[in-house]
Amino acid sequence: MELNRLTAHELTALLDKGDISPVDICNNIIKEIGQKDKGLNAVVHFDPEKAIERAKALKGRDSSAALWGLPIFIKDNICVKDELTTCGSKILEGFAPPYNATVVDRLCRAGAILMGKTNMDEFAFGSSTETSFYGVTKNPWDRDRIPGGSSGGSAAAVAANEAIFALGSDTGGSIRQPASLCGVVGLKPTYGRVSRYGLIAFASSLDQIGPITKDVEDAAILLKVISGHDNMDPTSVDKSVPDFPSLIKRGIKGLKIGIPKEYFIEGIDSEVRQSMRDAIKKLETLGAICEDMSLPHTEYAVAVYYLVATAEASSNLARFDGVQYGFRADQAASVIEMHKKTRQEGFGSEAKRRIILGTFALSSGYYDAYYLRALKVRTLIKRDFEEAFKKYDVIVTPTSPTPAFKINERTEDPLTMYLSDIFTISANLAGIPGISIPCGFTKSGLPIGLQILGKPFDEETILRTAYSYEQAAK
């Protein structure tokens, strides 16, 4: 049997029966990667022998180990002790962190087997996984196209059955958009639901780690494992974690769904638009009440995001200066020259562009006009959702205005690339949870994604909506 094609919950059932072993699953994964990944480039750091060793070293099963025996891939910006963690960047060449991210410790405690690291846009700066130092990741549905980004490696690996499931990170859509473009499930939790300790920071007020999976049930299982308060991250919130997997199957009869008119703008692909219409009809037949509504400040989200996120990034990336870890340029006349040369040679173009834009937005004379103004408009975007959620349980939109685009199609013009995130960014600015699930294909066979946004800390309802839709669409 090709175990790599199964979901985590299907494999757990087989493991429970004793029909298969964790080593069997790993062997299937290793074989698939061996056959496919040269063409896809989804996985950047992977040692098959170590993976098998880990599978063999697993202790016997106990009931609390929700992921026992299941291999998992981790986005390359999440620290794994003594394993390469390079953020898709030359500046972190050879970096092996001395500690695990909290999510990684939680995965290990739950019995998961760490496999390796997946490709990403450098420092998660991108929507296409084209800016990685390790090269472009291809979309498994059409290798001339991008997989989305920045967690494109995780999404492509899951879609290509090179992984059972994976972790990604989402700052402006970096889990949901690649999940949409690769035809898999991706969930961005509420800001504060999952510890960011050990996630190499891009924009600290927006970043969240989340699951990328083959189906909604797996997303619920993985989310439960990685969620919860962590003393190492003061922004992780001390709230009890619901038993997501047992709560998603109760249906959506009477659920109130808002459909924001600002998300059905000109420029949205006609097939995406049609598949949204079909999805909304399906949700209605399941008993949900769908209503058109408005999130009036949506059009400002991209502008706010590219000031706030780059400002935070310019500050976070100051630590990469060639002193404590990673790459250092040689032959510099002074320490400051060494910093400048290290960052010139170590960062790719998009990273430099964002550092400069963010530094500009924070610099004396421009701070009020750009950064501070953006934070004030962020307040309006957050309020839009607060108002909407007084009336609606969830909000449904397309995840991306278009299906996967061609490699190099948007690399020449950063602004066009930035607009790829137009439907996912608002959730990060407002801190709310969102999930992308598959909702059909274009005529040319490219996946389309449906986004469901929810109230803060109400991942349960977006998962339940997603599960109901997924089962009905089967």
Next chain:
Amino acid sequence: MDITKDTVRYVADLARVGLTDEDLGNFTGQLDRILGYVNKLKAVDVSGLEPTSHVLEMKNIYREDEVKDSLPVSEVMKNAPAKKGDMFKVGKIIEA
């Protein structure tokens, strides 16, 4: 517009990012276009609005002041591009 080559050069210097002449030319045009786009925020009335720098209503977070183990120095130094004993090594900082 606010962005000229001089601005980009100045800001890149603040950010300690060296640029080639080609980078400088490209970035100036690109940043100018991006700022042209974000200038749409100028149309929003923001009077009386509080800025949202963070979505959680965070208060100070306190914990007991206990001494705990930190990472072993040897582990931390392992990734250093240059070191001397337990210290990170860089070029001379103080001018002679």
